[in-house]
Amino acid sequence: MKKLYLIFAVSLLSACATTDIQSPGSQEPLDRSIPDSAPSDSDRSFSNKTPREPKPRVENKSRYGNPPYYEQDGKVYHVLDSADGYIDVGVASWYGKKFHGRRTSSGEIYDMYQFTAAHKTLPLPSYARVTNIDTGKTVVVKVNDRGPFVKNRLIDLSYAAAKKLGYDDKGTARVEVQVLASPRSTGVGATYERGELVIPPIKEQNSTPGLFVQVGAFSDALRADTLAARLREFFQQPIKVTPFKNSQGMTLNRVRIGPLGDGSTAESILQQLRQYDLGSTPKLVTE
Template sequence: MAILWLTGCAGLPPYSEPKDAAPVGNFDWGNVKPAEPKPEPRSRYGNPTSYEQDGRTYYVLASADNYRANGVASWYGTKFHGRRTSSGEPYDMFKMTAAHKTLPLPSYVTVTNLDNGKKVVVRVNDRGPFSKNRIIDLSYAAAHKLGMAQKGTANVKIEAINFNHTTNYQAAVQADNQSAGAKRYVQVGAYSNHQTAQKLAKVLDREINLPVKITHIYRQGKKLYRVRIGPIESVEVAQQLVDTLSIKELGQPSIVYQ
């Protein structure tokens, strides 16, 4: 069992291929199914309290709830395709999965490419990466969706999906709905009181030279009014708005796509 849960993307014996690589040939990326976040029991394998790798001890988190981190993502492909992951499942480079050193297996996380604003949801079912300065190893499909497959690495933000919080869960499910035709907005907040949303929208409309609108959504039977700025063409401008509004403590701004 101890051998099985560490046969993932790192700590592996020498393999017949000299190095990892991208898949060869044509592949219809439209056939890649998005990860579908759902509560799952812990895997029988890959979840020891702690384990050692390359002389370092790692402690598996008791829960993925509220996990957030920034770092450098990499990907793994043909060298490990079909091999057993730390959770015991076969690795499929065409599925939306990932490897992480300490998150429980399985976990679901939203990964945002901070270099281009693209976002995906992946299911963490493997251990790694153990290379220096790497925070997560993505499947080739996930790396392709994030626009980082060719470069090999990207600066990313990782946010675990907490199934105890509907907002976090729904946001993650919607992440894979982004496409080339999707419009980018900064959502400042969502409010149950329409007047509160209107007051904030008026302030933003005076201060920001971009369209401000109010849309509504029903969540758990309650009507919420969302204050959004946009559409915004540049992810850099959108991120600057998020940072500025965060400083002013106006709601909980975030970049969303519609």
């Protein structure tokens, strides 16, 4: 399994004021009614050729960016298990120069000159046709990022995609988003059926009661919540923050992954976490 990025481990120790999910669209959910500054020729450090629209294809879900759910700015988003049949209408924004070269939620590097997009709940990667409702212009994009988290925004397109749709100088446009290819359903998680989001009841099937990996315990509740939010980006397991009082009467907030299905899963998670200095030693616990 690919190692977690070192920046992930370092950021866990910071008492951050946000619980973003580490993507250009989410790190700073700006109102892009005023567009990003227009790129210059010197900005073409990643793409020197005219971009081609990606060819839609069914891919496996990316290792990163596909937790069953995540929380952003106090709101919970359920990532779709598969987006076959998805179609929706809403407002598109775009992001460009400010995030060029930074890592997306899927782990890919954002290139504003390629046809890509950020969406809050589509599985990564998905491929979608985006149509400017006012002009009829269309573009096919690869959805490889999370966002936008500004109210009433449906999708965040790359600079190149926004330019092809003709709204790069306006900031936003009314669009239709139709998924052309999406990872195959695993049979669990949220789905999109007949235009409605269907969230299955949470079940803890085939799990050993009370088997957890405890990542840390913090007196600072914000630090515990921040750690939990970041862990959800890397592990498709339940992540819980539970307060308790220690023997000295101090309230601590335990961050735990689980309940887990078996000991081998727990050991795999422990091995990944132990590669980094998290300020505490992850350990296997039972309740």
